[in-house]
Amino acid sequence: MGRTLFEIYHDAEFQTQHHKFSASGPGLVALKEAQAADKGVIIVSGHFGQWEAVRAVIKMHGLESGAVYRPQKNRHYERRLLAGIEAGGKPILATGRVGTKALVRHLRGGGIISILLDEKYSEGVRIPFLGHDALTSLSAAQLALKYDLPMIAAYGIRTGDGNAFRVEFEAPIPHTDAITMTRAFNDSLSARIMTDPEQWYWMLRRWDGV
Secondary structure, three states: OHHHHHHHHOHHHHOOOHHHEEEEOHHHHHHHHHHHOOOOEEEEEOOEEOOHHHHHHHHHOOOOEEEEEOOOOOHHHHHHHHHHHHHOOOOEEEOOHHHHHHHHHHHHOOOEEEEEOOOOOOOOEEEEEOOEEEEEOOHHHHHHHHOOOOEEEEEEEEEOOOOEEEEEEOOOOOOOOHHHHHHHHHHHHHHHHHHOHHHEOOOOOOOOOO
8 A cells, every 4th residue: 555655646757667567458459549539538447556557558658548536635645646646647537526527528528537436436336346236336337328438447457576567458348338337347347356356455445334
């Protein structure tokens, strides 16, 4: 946790360390194709490995991804965290009504946005995650369907001593309905966690009563 937070605090430097990153997967090709067609893209990931490595790789390829974040109550932590996230790409949009409107404008204008979907969302739908129902936001899938955008799961996986990253962009999640698409993401992240459980931020209160 300390290493991850340190990397985010110093994201401006982290983003320039290209030798630490390798990238692969069909989703990276789909991302580039969508951008070449001036089409927005939704990247979905979780608090797994170093998620900022995903945006670092996107920037390495001459593109830029904004992000959605939850404002923090501690003003000192908020200041440092927000500055770090902004160094990884803009716009940085706070959760809530105002942020959602800006998010829609950004996507409709052909922008990329990254969203972490493994936090409990009280107004969400119960969808299995690691074998247990978890309240999950459908917003990413709903936006992908409404504006016909690719929704791509991507992960920044620590390798070796944890100071290098293998960033994998999975194939875009097929457009069906919001629940099916979100479940596909939950299944994808669950599989990643089962393979590398030590890389998931298990301290999140993901399930009711936990």
